[in-house]
Amino acid sequence: MNEEKKLAIFLTGYMGCGKTTLGKYIAQKTGLQFVDMDLFIENRYRKSINAIFEEKGEAEFRLIENRILKDVADFENVVVSTGGGLPCFFDNMEVMNRSGITVYLKTDRDILAERLFGAKDKRPLLKGKNRDELRDFVAKSLAEREKFYSQAQIIFDCDRLFLKNEFETRANELINRIYNI
Numbered sequence: 251m252n253e254e255k256k257l258a259i260f261l262t263g264y265m266g267c268g269k270t271t272l273g274k275y276i277a278q279k280t281g282l283q284f285v286d287m288d289l290f291i292e293n294r295y296r297k298s299i300n301a302i303f304e305e306k307g308e309a310e311f312r313l314i315e316n317r318i319l320k321d322v323a324d325f326e327n328v329v330v331s332t333g334g335g336l337p338c339f340f341d342n343m344e345v346m347n348r349s350g351i352t353v354y355l356k357t358d359r360d361i362l363a364e365r366l367f368g369a370k371d372k373r374p375l376l377k378g379k380n381r382d383e384l385r386d387f388v389a390k391s392l393a394e395r396e397k398f399y400s401q402a403q404i405i406f407d408c409d410r411l412f413l414k415n416e417f418e419t420r421a422n423e424l425i426n427r428i429y430n431i
Contacts, residue, residue: 256326257282258350259428262343262399264392265334265373266365267357268411273331275421276428286331291318299333303374312339323349335375337398347403351428354402358409363388365412403431 259276261269270286277284288299291314295302302311315336322330323345330350337343346352363385370376370384379387399405406424410416 256350258323258325258327259329260346260350260352260402261329261331261355262337262346262352262402263334263355263408264357264362264388264395264399265375266362266369267334267355268408269331269334269355272355272408272411272421272424273329275417276425277329279422279425280329281327283325283328284331285322285325285328287315287318287322287333287336288331290322291315294318300372300374308374316340316342319345335395337401338395343398343401347401351404351431352402353404353406353424353428354399355408355411356399356405357407357411359389359392360385361409362392404428 259282261273263269273286274284276282291302292298295314297305299311302314306314312335315333316339319332319336319342322328332346337346343352363381366373366376366388367381367384370379375391376384376387404424404427406427411420
């Protein structure tokens with residue numbers, strides 16, 4: 251890794267893929283600061299993501315997200331967990347690729363749908379969907395987002411990430427890949 255370049259790691263991928271869990275682990279193991287973009291936005295605006303979505307709509311939320319990303323992209327020595335849609339708007343993938351190392355946490359759509367079903371009411375884009383509607387929504391939107399996610403410098407398979415005996419091994423594999431770029 252180029253020592254002169256600041257270290258910023260951007261974790262991207264669909265909601266429920268493990269960005270926050272993996273980001274906290276990587277930060278703890280490497281001594282980097284962890285930044286959750288959604289929490290950063292909530293703290294800055296003193297409102298939940300759901301409230302921002304409801305009050306301002308998705309288009310305004312995406313503008314807010316873009317502005318915050320440009321602030322966070324200047325941080326050094328951080329692991330950033332992005333919102334699932336962030337890479338798909340404006341020049342966000344380009345900003346992240348220029349500012350650090352991008353990682354797409356690739357996860358099978360059925361695994362994502364299963365993970366998200368229990369927490370669907372906490373996520374504005376999933377509210378009120380039954381299991382079949384959720385599975386269809388995840389499949390469709392993941393297919394649309396794939397072209398953005400796949401612009402990441404590292405594509406990391408997360409299908410097995412949350413199996414009890416595999417998390418640390420797989421997470422450490424990702425850390426090794428990041429540090430060997």
